[in-house]
Every structure is written in C-alpha cells, then in structure tokens.
Amino acid sequence: MKIFQLDSPLMRALGKMADIVIVNLLTLLLCVPVITAGAAFTAMHYCMLKLVRDEEAGIAKQFFHSFKDNFKQSTIIWLIFLLIAGFFGLDYFLIYANPTGLSPYILGGVLVFTFLIMFVGVFVYPIQAKFVNPIPKTIKTAFVFAFRHFPATLLILIAEAAPFSLFFIGNVGLWLFPLELCFCFAAPAFLAAKLYNKHFKKAEDIYLEAHPEEDLSAGDEHIFSDSAIAGDENK
16 A cells, blocks of 8 residues: 555654653753753754754654754853753842742842843754854844844744643543653654754855855755844844
C-alpha cells in the first residue's frame, strides 16, 4: 500500500515524530547537569528548524554538531538567564513573605521585567542556533523579534508552558508522564520553528541579497551573520 511507502505523507510524519522524540530525550539528558542546558536548548532549536525545513539527516548527529558549535555562547547566555531568574526568584520570595509591606509599583515592575525575560527567552536560543552574533547582539535581537512578532511570541510561550501546566491539573501530568518525557521540550520547539521560520528565511534572503558573492557550498549547514537579522528589522 502506498500509505506505507517510505516517502508517503504518513511515513514522513511518523519519521518527524520519531526525530522530535529523539531530540526531546537528548535535550532532557543534557539538561540534567544544568550547566549544559543552554547548549541543549540551542541544539534542540537547530534540529527543529531543520525538521520544519525538511533538511533533517541524522538528527542526533545534527544535535551534537550544534551543541558543540554553540556550547560556549549558549552556556554564557544560560548563566545570564539563571542569574536573572535567581534575582527575580528572591524578589518573589520577599513578596510572598511580606505581601503587605511592598508597594504595588514594585510588584508591577517585577512582573513586567519577568515577562520581558520570558519574551526574550522565546527567541534567544533559536537565534543563537542559526545566526552568528556576539552575545549582546543575540539578546538584543531576541528582544526585538519577541515584540516585532508578538502574537507568535505569545503562542510559543503558551505552547512551552502547556506540558508543565498539566502537573497542576489533578493527576493529568502523572497520567501523561510518558508523553511528557517524549515531547515536553521538542514539540513546543517544533511549533515555534513553524512560527519563526518565515521570519528567519526573510533575514537570510536579505543577507544573501547584500552578499551575492557568499559561498553557499556548505548548503543547509550555512550559518548567517547578524547583519541578516539587522536587515530584517530595518524593513
């Protein structure tokens, strides 16, 4: 039957699902040491963008390729976010411990900055995975992307929170725990790649128009410079 041929839509969909599971398990494994989580998230987004673009070939190999190439910068970005999370965690603890002793303006400011960090976090690892930037440029570009494409940012945040929110709904999270292990990180990242892929493609096209001499012999392994996104944001 044609439906079971390797190139049929069903088999391609099952193949992508298997790749998502593999990437999710690798991401979970490399998040365990904590310090390597940033590089794991970057590698995950690298692989999910390739899945969306039908460029996957040896998904585990691609994961570790990106993990190694982006380890230093991704780890620094991750540590920056951990420090910020610790700072805001302390703020929320103080608010919880003394809810009547703080100005509502302070609480409002903490909430605003929390959401700003969450918005930046949506795009910082995908941008790190695809584009060559110094760290400040990566963070700045993630901020710009988050608000320039705000509806997509909200959808991605909801998708990323959904698997973990199930643990607060009775025993649903426990019942679905095997599925959580298989899809909790990579499935939302796949949806995210679906949403930001067209914006990344636009940035890449702008870069190539400005650099017609660019050697694309590296094919889909090509990583674009930060000037591509800078061009996109000026359009």
